[in-house]
Amino acid sequence: MANEMMNRNDFGMFDPFARLAENFWAPLAETENVLKTDISETDDQYQVKVDVPGVDKKDVKLAYRDNVLSIKVQKDSFVDHGDQDQNIVMNERRYGSLQRQYTLPNVATDQIKAVQTDGVLTITLPKSKQATDNKIEIQ
Template sequence: MTNEMMNRNDFGMLDPFERLAQNFWAPFEGANQALKTDISETDTQYQVHVDVPGIDKQDVKLSYRDNMLSIKVQKHSFVDHSDQDQNVVMNERREGTLQRDYMLPNVSAEAITAQQADGVLTITLPKQAASENDGKIEIN
């Protein structure tokens, strides 16, 4: 409350420079909510590393369909930090769902594996064997 009052002028409005600063940083406030991911590719596979600190593996849902890897994470970490008078000093942890999709073609879907250790989810997506005919079709 004190900080809020310090940022107001006599008319009960935010200082114009404070408003400008808030508007400037607004597009970046949700940037830390994305699933941070590294993807590497070799001739035989894709390997995906996703940061999921503090997430139990049962809260992670993976699917591969139509050349698309989908990762959905449900975070249940909200803790009420209020005291007996319901005063909260600070509360930055939130509950919610994060989801990302990655186009990774030519994957052998039945051979995909995933492990989670030390806050990192590692997904290995083996590629399908290359076709011998180079996509050419013979006309009889």
């Protein structure tokens, strides 16, 4: 039945319209495999929110070094062992490794906090109290 649904136009895998649609959207396909992130800044801190749906917090690695926040996420494969008859019509969930880096200067590294709730990783990076503006007087 699944094969009948996929081939109902009798073109099968060689459907020229399907190929045209795939080629049209191809430039946007790369953005699908990126950690979607929002970063906000106040006088006191940066707040980073990253979408990590379906990822366990043990599979997320965070590091802050040389003013750069690094986020690495490892998604394991989505193998459906319950489908013994191979009746899967479509499989779009992805797996693999995703990584992003953000330059966020002047962070108090000992006060960074991260919480993962409902598929969103929220990282709070308090700014250090050191003077960040260096005024140079011309003589």
